[in-house]
Amino acid sequence: MPKAAAKSKARALVVDDEPDILDLVRITLARMGLEAQCVGTLKAARQALAADRFDFCLTDMRLPDGDGTDLVRHASASCPEMPVAMVTAYGNMESAVAAMKAGAFDFVSKPLDLRVLRELAAAALRARGRATDSLNTSDGPQTKLIGESPQILELRTLIAKLARNQAPVFISGESGTGKELAASLIHQLGPRADQPFVPVNCGAIPADLVESELFGHRKGSFTGATSDKPGLFQAAQGGTLLLDEIADLPLPMQVKLLRAIQEKSVRPVGAAKEVPVDVRIISASHLNLADAVARGAFRQDLFYRINVIDLHLPPLRERTGDIPMLVAHLLPRIAAESGSPAESLADDAMAALCNYAFPGNVRELENILERASALCESSVLTAADLRLPDLQQTPAAMSSHPSAAAPLASAPPTAQRPLAERLDAIEKPLLLDALQQSDQNPELAAARLGLSPRSLRLRRARLGLAPDDAT
Structure with missing residues (x-):
């Protein structure tokens, strides 16, 4: 019986050439119920992985016969379900980022903080337990990602990979493409799924309250602070914090956010000490952060820290084949919530949707269906019920019909115009109409x-629309 119990114990491979570090990690993991096999070289680690099975690997960055990143790549290829964490020198974020880009699950800095080490090991074991889950089952979280286009199939695969590690992810894509949904799926499919998922729109927080909202504050730290209040980092403890529209953060706040991410601790406003936090950071923006860095509007060091892995969400006009599936998913729900009789689309309505450019993407599709359902008294929506703006076909349709007309009746022909100009021509009248x-x-x-x-405001400035421009 004791022998059988020993076999069921989780096992870790620890790679470091410092005996004191090996002893410390072995004792810490043993207290967590983990059995640790310790080796001191890259060669010995590869031999151990070939000879035995491990649930988790912790390796130093610098080894006598190589680089720990090489072991990360080797493990990713030979035993992809095993999380590998990296030990880096204190403050060496470049090495940590390089390791996570190579496939590392997470990192911990020297000198080792035992609390951080224990949290990392526990998260790695949870990730190992979820690594074999099917991500495309009929009742799985990824069924929320509607579509069967190549872009969506690839997106599901990438989300599955990202869910298994703790690397910071930057989600890019136009407004309405589902960036928060993608972040939520990464959280739900990962080892932090049982902990909070906290989304926050950085652009919706007044600049003078950003620090208090993110890090919390102490009573009396400023006017109106009548009691201690935990921040969103503390609210997401153990889980995932989504920093949506991160480009809207003021530059002074970007400095403090960078420190919080690197040190894994925050200092509430008015507090004397920092508070440790265990949070996975996912950020998102519809803006091009590289351009923002070039303009000096976004810190380069923070950009490199949050952009370890870039997950790009395709616009709806690039996957028009998914529109019928999206409609079939959205319309019954809208009808049930609003009491509308609309249950299906006529052929002309579906054709109109598939030939529409959707500058607002899936969110706009949902809004169009909601509006049409609310105003329609029939069970079948027609093209007239959709009330689509008089816009050109999608770029995909244009490629099949090079002689197609301009995107707007009043705009010049676009056959030789860049995509960005065509999209601006679509976006400008929509903004003016909304105003x-x-x-x-x-x-x-x-x-x-x-x-x-x-x-x-940024879009109006880019399109050359004065604040009082209504023409």
């Missing part, structure tokens, strides 16, 4: 478009 419908109130217009007020 007109909102009596030139930017906040109401932003809400109508599903944007933050700051995003609307």
Whole structure:
């Protein structure tokens, strides 16, 4: 019986050439119920992986006969279900980022913080337990990602890989493509699924309250601070924090966020000491962060820290084949929630949707269906019920019909115009219409478009629309 119990104990491979470190890690893991096999070289680690099975591997970055990153790559190829964590020198974030790009699950800095080590080991074992889960089962979380296009199939695969490690992820994509959904799926499919998922729109927080909202504050630290309040980092303890529209963070706050991510601790406003936090960071933005860095609007060091892995969400116009599936998913739900009789789309309505450019992506599709359902008294929605703007076909359709007309009746031919210009021609009248419908109130217009007020200001500036431009 004791022998059988020993076989069921989780096993870790620890790779380091310092005997004191090996003893410390072995004792710490033993107290967690893990059996540790310790080796001191890259060669010995490879031999151990070939000869036995391990649930978790912790390796130093610098080994006598090689680099720990090489072991990460080797393990990713030979035993991809085993999480590998890296031990790096204190403050050496470049090495940590390189290791995670190579496939490392997470990292811990020297000198070892035993609390962080225990949390890392526990998260790695949870990740190991979830590594063999099927991500495309009929009742799995990824069924929320509707579509069967090559882009969506590839996205499901990438999300599955990202869910198994703790590397910071930056989700890029236009507004309405589902960045929060993708972040939620990464969380649900990973080892932190039982802990909180906390999304926050950085552009929706007033600049003078960002630090308090993220890090918390102590009573009396500023006017109105009548009691201690934990921040969003503490609210996400053990789970995942989504920093949506991270490009909207003020530059001074970007410095403090970088430190919080690197040190895995936060200092509440008015507090004398930092508070340790165990949070996975996922960030997102519809803006090009590399351009923001070049303009000096976003810190380069923070960009490299959050952009370890970039997950790009395709716009709906690039996967029009998924539109029928999306409609079949959305329309019954909308009908049930609103009491609308609309249950299906006529052929002309489906054709109109498939030939529409969708500058607002899936969010706009949902809004179109909701509006049409609310106004339609029939069980079948027609193209007229959709009330689509008079826009050109999608770029995909244009490629099949090079002689197609301009995207707007009043715009010049676009056959030789860049995609960005064509999209601007689509976006400009939508912004002007939203402003007109909102009596030139930017906040109401932003809400109508599903944007933050700051995003609307940036788009108006980019399109050359003066604040009082209504023509």
